[in-house]
Amino acid sequence: MGYRYIPHSEDEVRAMLQRMGLQKIEDLFxxxxxxxxxxxxxxxxxxxxxxxxxxxxxWSKSNLNANECAIFMGGGIYQHLIPxxxxxIAERGEFLTAxxxxxxxxSQGSLxxxxxxxxxxxxxxxxEVGNASMYDGASAAAEAMLMAxxxxxxxxxxxxxxxxxxxxEVIRTVAEPMGIExxxxxxxxETGMTEPEEMKAVVTEACAGFLxxxxxxxxIIEDIQALRAAVPDALMAVNANPIALxxxxxxxxxxxxxxxxxxxxxGGSLYLGGMSLGLLTTKKEYIRNIPGRIIGETKDIDGHxxxxxxxxxxxxxxRRAKATSNICSNHAHNALVATLYMALLGKQGLKAVALQSAxxxxxxxxxxxxxxxxxxxxxxxxxxxxxxxxxxEPEVLQKELMxxxxxxxxxxxxxxxxxxxxxxxxxxxxxxxxxxxxxxLAARMEEIV
Amino acid sequence: MSERLSGYRLDDxxxxxxSETGHTGYDIPAEEIPEFSLQDMFPEAYIRSRDAELPEVSxxxxxxxxxxxxxxxxxxxxxxxxxxxxxxxxxxxxNEAVAALEGFxxxxxxxPESSIQGALALMYELQEALKIVSGMDAVTxxxxxxxxxxxxxxxxxxxxxxxxxxxxxxxxxxxxxAHGTNPASAAMCGYEIVEIPSTEDGRVNIAELKxxxxxxxxxIMLTNPNTLGLFENxxxxxxxxxxxxxxxxxxxxxxxxAIMGKVRPGDMGFDVMHFNVHKTFxxxxxMGGPGSGPVGVKAVxxxxxxVPVIEKHPENGVYWxxxxxxxxxxxVRAYFGNFNVLIRTMAYILSMGGEGxxxxxxxxxxxxxxxxxxxxxFLDVPHNEICMHEFVADGTRLKEWGIKTLDIAKGLxxxxxxxxxxxxxLIVHEAVMIEPTETETKDTLDRxxxxxxxxxxxxxxxxxxxxxxxxTTPVRRLDETSATKNPVVRYHKKA
Numbered sequence: 001m002g003y004r005y006i007p008h009s010e011d012e013v014r015a016m017l018q019r020m021g022l023q024k025i026e027d028l029f030x031x032x033x034x035x036x037x038x039x040x041x042x043x044x045x046x047x048x049x050x051x052x053x054x055x056x057x058x059w060s061k062s063n064l065n066a067n068e069c070a071i072f073m074g075g076g077i078y079q080h081l082i083p084x085x086x087x088x089i090a091e092r093g094e095f096l097t098a099x100x101x102x103x104x105x106x107s108q109g110s111l112x113x114x115x116x117x118x119x120x121x122x123x124x125x126x127x128e129v130g131n132a133s134m135y136d137g138a139s140a141a142a143e144a145m146l147m148a149x150x151x152x153x154x155x156x157x158x159x160x161x162x163x164x165x166x167x168x169e170v171i172r173t174v175a176e177p178m179g180i181e182x183x184x185x186x187x188x189x190e191t192g193m194t195e196p197e198e199m200k201a202v203v204t205e206a207c208a209g210f211l212x213x214x215x216x217x218x219x220i221i222e223d224i225q226a227l228r229a230a231v232p233d234a235l236m237a238v239n240a241n242p243i244a245l246x247x248x249x250x251x252x253x254x255x256x257x258x259x260x261x262x263x264x265x266x267g268g269s270l271y272l273g274g275m276s277l278g279l280l281t282t283k284k285e286y287i288r289n290i291p292g293r294i295i296g297e298t299k300d301i302d303g304h305x306x307x308x309x310x311x312x313x314x315x316x317x318x319r320r321a322k323a324t325s326n327i328c329s330n331h332a333h334n335a336l337v338a339t340l341y342m343a344l345l346g347k348q349g350l351k352a353v354a355l356q357s358a359x360x361x362x363x364x365x366x367x368x369x370x371x372x373x374x375x376x377x378x379x380x381x382x383x384x385x386x387x388x389x390x391x392x393e394p395e396v397l398q399k400e401l402m403x404x405x406x407x408x409x410x411x412x413x414x415x416x417x418x419x420x421x422x423x424x425x426x427x428x429x430x431x432x433x434x435x436x437x438x439x440x441l442a443a444r445m446e447e448i449v
Numbered sequence: 450m451s452e453r454l455s456g457y458r459l460d461d462x463x464x465x466x467x468s469e470t471g472h473t474g475y476d477i478p479a480e481e482i483p484e485f486s487l488q489d490m491f492p493e494a495y496i497r498s499r500d501a502e503l504p505e506v507s508x509x510x511x512x513x514x515x516x517x518x519x520x521x522x523x524x525x526x527x528x529x530x531x532x533x534x535x536x537x538x539x540x541x542x543x544n545e546a547v548a549a550l551e552g553f554x555x556x557x558x559x560x561p562e563s564s565i566q567g568a569l570a571l572m573y574e575l576q577e578a579l580k581i582v583s584g585m586d587a588v589t590x591x592x593x594x595x596x597x598x599x600x601x602x603x604x605x606x607x608x609x610x611x612x613x614x615x616x617x618x619x620x621x622x623x624x625x626x627a628h629g630t631n632p633a634s635a636a637m638c639g640y641e642i643v644e645i646p647s648t649e650d651g652r653v654n655i656a657e658l659k660x661x662x663x664x665x666x667x668x669i670m671l672t673n674p675n676t677l678g679l680f681e682n683x684x685x686x687x688x689x690x691x692x693x694x695x696x697x698x699x700x701x702x703x704x705x706x707a708i709m710g711k712v713r714p715g716d717m718g719f720d721v722m723h724f725n726v727h728k729t730f731x732x733x734x735x736m737g738g739p740g741s742g743p744v745g746v747k748a749v750x751x752x753x754x755x756v757p758v759i760e761k762h763p764e765n766g767v768y769w770x771x772x773x774x775x776x777x778x779x780x781v782r783a784y785f786g787n788f789n790v791l792i793r794t795m796a797y798i799l800s801m802g803g804e805g806x807x808x809x810x811x812x813x814x815x816x817x818x819x820x821x822x823x824x825x826x827f828l829d830v831p832h833n834e835i836c837m838h839e840f841v842a843d844g845t846r847l848k849e850w851g852i853k854t855l856d857i858a859k860g861l862x863x864x865x866x867x868x869x870x871x872x873x874x875l876i877v878h879e880a881v882m883i884e885p886t887e888t889e890t891k892d893t894l895d896r897x898x899x900x901x902x903x904x905x906x907x908x909x910x911x912x913x914x915x916x917x918x919x920x921t922t923p924v925r926r927l928d929e930t931s932a933t934k935n936p937v938v939r940y941h942k943k944a
Contacts, residue, residue: 003805005541005731006812007890013812016819016891028814028835031680032712041710042581046802049543055799056792060552062567067555075559076783083475085512087549093526094519097540100737102532102870104929105862105922106523110736113518116464119939123501129938133738135593138783166783173755173779177607177639221495247487249497262783272568273558273784274791276593276739287936293737298932305461306924310933316596316633317873321642326633329594329727329742333735343464343511344474347503352477358490359482381491402564410559431477 003046064402066270070437072364072408074385074428075217076137076164077273078265080243080353081432083344086267090337100293100332104308105300111307114295114332117339124245125259126252127281131292133335134278134327137239137262138170141211143280143291143325144237144260145171146178148209150324151289152235155180158203160194162187162216163239165415171211183207189420192220192378192387196230209235209258214251215244218426219361219385220378228255242266242279242338243430244383246354258282267341268334277334288314291325293332353431357384360438361429367442368427374445377424385428387412392448394425404444464504464514465940474508502942521923522736523867529893531820533839533870533882534628534676536706536728538813543800544732544793553792558784562769568788569768573759575795576743582798582806583702583722584715585745589754591786595703598723598742599634599670601781605721605746605753606668606697607638608778612753615695618667622696624653626677626874628703631670640667647876651677651832653687662694672701673717674708674837676874676882678817688718697721697750705729706886707814707837710807714745721746732793741790752776757785812887813838816894820885823898827905831877839884843877852908852915854879859926860904862919866897 008016017023029037047055071079090096094109101107101114114132121130134140145157157175159168161184168184175182185202187194194212203210210231215221221244228236237258238251243265245251251259263277264270282290288311296310316323345353361384368374373391390397394411401408409425429438487496506514523530530537547553556565576588592598603621610618621635622643632642643666645657652675662669669691673681681687691698700714700722706729714722726732727740734740746754756777757770801809814837821840825833829843844854858868858881870882885894907915919925 003801003808005539005800006805006808006887008812008815008887012891013815016815020818020822022818025811025815028811028818029711031682031835032708033682033685035685036712036716038710038712038716041803041806043578043798043803043806046805047799049800052543052796052799053547056547056550056553056571056796059567059571060547060550062570063552063556064560064564065552065555066557067551071557073557073559077558079555079557081475081477083508085474085508089512089515089519091545092516092519094522094524096545096733096735097525098522098736099530099532099535099537099734099867103523103858103862103868104927105859105919105924106521106867107736108923109518109520109522112463112521113515113736115938115940119463119465120501120503122939123503135597135739136782136784138780139593139597164783166780169780170782173604173781174637177604178637179639221491223492225494245497245501247497248491249495250499250501253499269554269789270557271554272556272565272788274786274788276783276787287938294936294938296932297937298928300924300927302925304924306927308927308929308932310929310936310938312933316629318629319633320629321632321636323629323633323636326596326600326630326637327594328596328630329725329734329738329740331593331739332737333733334739336736340511340515342503343506343514344508345503346468346473346475346505347500348505349473349475349477350501350503351497355487356477356481359485360480362485362490363482381495398561402561407557407560407564414559431480434478435480435482 066407069405069407070433070441072427072429072441073410075410076262077270078428078430079270079432080265080430082267085344086337086340089340095336096333101309104306108306111295113336113339115297115307117335118295120339120342121279122281124242124250125240125281126250127259128284129287129290130281131290131294133330133332134280134292135331136276136278138167140260140278140280141167141239142171142174144211144258147258147289148235148237149180151286152208154206154208156183156206156208158183158185158207158210160185160187160212160216162194162218163211163213164217191380192218193380194222194227196226199227200230203231203234207234209237211237211239214238214240215383218378218387219382220380221248221383224251225254243354243357246350247358263338266338268337275334277331277338289324292327292330356431357429360433361386364427364429364438371446384430385426387424387426389423390425394423397425397448400448401444406441406444463940464506465942467506467510467514468504470505472505472507474506474511528865529889529897530867531869531883531885532867533884534703536884536886538731538886539888540731540733541797544796547796548789548792566768569759571795572791573761573768575791576759578798579724579743579745582709583745584713585722586748587751587754588743588745589758590743590791591755591781592723592742592744593782593787594738594740595723595725595742596630596634597781598744599630600637601744601755602699602721602723603635603638604778605750608753609750610667612776617665620665621667622661622669626675626876627670627672628676628701631701635670651679652681655683655686658687659690662690662696664695666694666696668697668699670699670701672704674704677832677841678836678839679832680837684717703728704838707810709810710803711810715747721750726790726794730794731797732790739787739790741787753778755779755781809887816885816887816889820883820894820898824901827902839882841874841877842881842883844879844881847908850909850912852912854881856915857904860915860918861900863921864900866900
């Protein structure tokens, strides 16, 4: 009938209708009240493959893509090198077109991948339990907040002002109708770090817990051990960059109760921030409070090792209104990508990526420090991202650099109203930035007046 | 224990059990900068001393390990997947090809708008197309999944009532046949759930609904066709009752594949709906996600849409992100939404066009009814009337032979067919929920009927054999009870 994804011939349709004793297709839709019946959808005619590709190419080519540029932009989404093997394996139809593993006998591929994923993320974060994915870093942070309130049975939660501003927005969106009060604690505007004493004043006994970044939005490595010690009774949720954990101590080893984060840096492409992966891990004692799918090891009736979804009574399809979360579809396929990435890079490779990202960031930082018109804004230790105070209007700087095929830095005015941020911009560097690109960027920055 | 690895399955080890010190699957550029040592860069207390125990394996080992794992999965690309409520239609390869275009894949969310006009144009046009298909006035593409869309919709309803200072509406009505996500999403907006029973014929009970409606009700959440695959033909009355009582009407788009081009939620009186693009619009399910759950709203809810909204300048045609919307519920996730999924959605809509989408729904309904009339000849179908894209059979009668719906499901696995959804909806006890979708041929459907009939016969003649099923799958029935009782949810390196 001309629609390539619909296989019915006219004869088949006729035969099928006949088998049901019907005359025409319309007989199947007689329940629809006449007054609502639609004549026609006001959409264009369907296109052949070649024409869809042409249209898509037009759209795709009118974007400036990072492969044409050097990119120094982060803010939660980073360009790291992606091994070629990843898309080939991930795109296999057996992974891509499978549903949630509700029939474990024919889903052992998915289930074992998720079990390995859980293990890898737990290793990185220093935790015992992880789910097989949330939507993204922001929604994972909101789930961490809900989880803390559930565990402590308290309706107040504290968030660092140095957390990603979009994450804070999501947390507020989620908290409001639940009647959960969100309070924030400031960071030191010189160091970029949270002061334990200032945090302690905000994180009162009424708070279920608090959330800090590791590194925080500005790239600064918070002293989370000191923060933990300042309020020993509240739950500590840490939003971590998984790549940083290649060289930084695991949050679990520093007293975190919940770790959340954005998993895109683990092999995910930029995709406008759309190839996201929410990470969420916790201690064993909170296993019944964590939302999302969890895979466990078991045996089949012949004694062979196999994997199944466990603790499903936490989930919406069983517990409905009383579930730990409404999450159903998750970001499983992106979790596969992250698993492939961590397997390919391995123990040494991930460390090397983290080290080189930090080194290159520090090299650029040192170079910028020597320039007249730019100053480092915060003095605290940083990982692969840092904030610069610029005499050149940050948006102008960004625009001029873009003309030289450099993407970045990120003007912070974009996120904050306060004038403090007007001249601040943020650079992110990874192992994917070649040393010559760093020199090129620095040279262009020196030229711009 | 007997060795049971088929010729092509190399082993049943975890990737960690293949690790050899010194192996690696990837090289990064040799551009270390030794003048910045870890100690120079980070405080000693924050330098990792205990390595994360990631595996050490070569590229070929990784490729083989995961290729072999993939072969243990059933998928749409392997075979029939009539999973009710999940719309496991074929996922066109064209969608994958265009989603991989560099100009889509390699763009950063914080690039200036001028440098991502193509991406914004795609999203804007997709918003417009979804408005047309649904009869809604505005669409957001941000939600990451169907349930996330439900949440976003209900969150807007909450904001709407708050804005009107109508603080007493603390409850949401959900029929007992609803998807579990409906009550769960409403609960995440702080609502109490009022569940109303269905009528004998499987539809919304208007009398019960009337009783439940009042000044404390914020919304009614409905699926139409409902989870039994039946069209709620009194939807007009329901919408009128809801609106008269000051409640809004939510449309769960999970079953939208039944009605494209035939009837629109916006015309039926719904105020807000989500789309499951991974169901209706052919994007792959990816073992559980990512999907995408765009939400369409009528004008009353438009001010509350999450930010940013993609707009097109009426004069110069420039696309831009409107983030300054004072009544917006804010953000439900970071950045723009699952852009890589939205590209696939748009490719599908462009491929199908208006008539193609309508044809998809027609053939989905035809396929479902073709199965229904044949299956009803040997298995109970409680509401055996013309259904939409899916229907529910009931295996209760097989209990006489000691057979449960679960056993029939496991039996199908030995024939290379993924079982339908079982034990849902909850209002049918031994439910078998069958949704073939439009992308299956008559041949596939005929074979499914033959196999299912064979299994029902087996249930009666040799139930003990059926209880053994499956016997040909990579593993057999698994002990889920002890897996949950004593959960082992990660591997630990053996000392």
